[in-house]
Amino acid sequence: MSGGVDSSVTAYLLSSAGYDCIGVTMRLYDAETSGRDPARACGNLADIEDARAVARRLGIPFTVLDCRDAFERDVIEAFCRAYELGTTPNPCAICNQRIKFGALLAHARELGCEYLATGHYARVAQLESGSFALMKAVDRTKDQSYFLYGLTQEELAHVxxxxxxxxxxxxxxxxxxxxxxxxxxxxxSQGICFVPDNDFATFIERRRGRALPEGDIVGTDSTVLGRHRGAIRYTVGQRKGLGVAAARPLYVTGIDARANTVTLGDEADLMSGALIADSWTWSAPAPDTEARLDAAPLRAAARIRYHQADQAVRVRRALPPECAAGPVPVRGEALRIDFDEPQRAVAPGQAVVLYDGDVVLGGGRILCAAGA
Incomplete structure (x- = not known):
């Protein structure tokens, strides 16, 4: 229970349906140490009291679970390291996988609870085979299935x-x-919960205790166009605020953390026909999906950003040379995803999620864009 309306109504619906409920608010971090306004931070006192008031109204027990150590290690530090390596992380997906449906689900099971319920807009359906399907929400404007791709069959059975x-x-x-x-x-709530004003660079500077190193802004032909005050201040696809005068519109097409350079190019340079994704997790039954993948390229739909329309794709296992093109070492299973239509601004570090209609098949971390 975050103290918001979604988790409060979730608790009401389950209590009304006859479930024995325990309300839990997670304390994720100390707002003062992140530089965020304590009144707007996750697990702040006002939100905790809002959640406690709803639990009291519903007549259910309420507790606060301290997850600060796990959140610091698995989300905040991982977020900072990803940016420093030149990728754009997706902390909400990581938090869902490691904290909400990792540490919190484990705590619920320790308490003897059969299920963990949250206010996410998504659906879980049990199939005739006994397996489970993670599905898009009815309200497409609020659908959060993209952030939940890390849920496995074992976890879906208890969600x-x-x-x-x-x-x-x-x-x-x-x-x-x-x-x-x-x-x-x-x-x-909007933005990254632990980053004040979504200013990632200043957050990381404050956390590391030093300014980001300056470096060159270069063109696709390696010509130096200007200087930057930290490569992580830029994102792939960015057009405004580049600090470079040019006769034509330029866009960020690449970030090289090792060379500490930001590459600018034309909009056409942002288009990619394929990508390589690693750290893959199957939400659909893994043996069935793996068998389909081994038989032939898997036809599916994909999203490379939240609220993007589904894009038709073909999926196969990635070859080692394809994985070597990424800015960071490959982790776990890696797949190559070819798009029927080229995609704009494929950002390493972000999530790519596969769908079969309304059903989430799985997802992973974008390692790099790839040619057609």
Whole structure:
């Protein structure tokens, strides 16, 4: 229970359905040490009290679980290291995999709970075979299945998403208002919860205790175009705020952490026909999906960013030379994903998620873009 309207309505729905519920708020970090306004940080006192008030209204036990050490190690430090290596991390997906459905699910099981329920907008369906399918939410504007690709069959067997079949405005906020929840109109959280104002570079500078090193901004032909004040201040696809005067629009097409350079090029240079992804996790039953992959290139749909429309793809196992092109060493299983239509601004470090209609097949970390 984050103290927001989604988790509060989740608790209400399950309590009303006859489940024995325990409300838990995770304390993830100390806001003061991250430089974030304590009133806007995850697990701040106001949010904890909001969650406690809802639990009291529902008559369910409530507790605060200290996850600061795990969050520091698995999310915050991993986030900083990824940027320093020249990639763009997806901390929400990592947090879901390691913290919410890792540490918190383990805690729930230790308490003897059969399920962990959250306010995510996604669905879990049990199939006739007995396996489970992670699916998109009915409310496509709020669907969060992209961030949940790391859930395995074992975890899906113990997860409930009561909001997956509801709409945020038409159902969830209405239920909260009708039952007098004080957080019924509370705004949704936005951005990275532990980074003040989404200023990643300043956050990392403060954390490391030093300024980011300056370096060259270069063209695709290696011509020096200017200087930067830290390569991680830039993202692939960025156009504005480059600090370079040019006769035509230029875009960030690459970031090389080792050389400490930022490469600018034309918009056409941003287009990629394929990508290599590692750290792969199958949400669908792995043996079945692996068998389909081994038989022939797997036809599916993919997203390389949240709220992107599904893109038709062909998937096969990546070859070692393809993996070597990435900015960081390959981890775990690696796949090559070829798009039917070239994609703009494929960003190493971000998540790529495969779908079969509404069903999430799995996902992984983008290692690098690849040619057609």
């Amino acid at each position: 409930l998403f009561p909001l997956g079949g509801l709409t945020k405005q038409g159902d969830v906020r209405r239920i909260a208002r009708e039952h007098g929840f004080e957080n019924a109109a509370k705004r949704d």
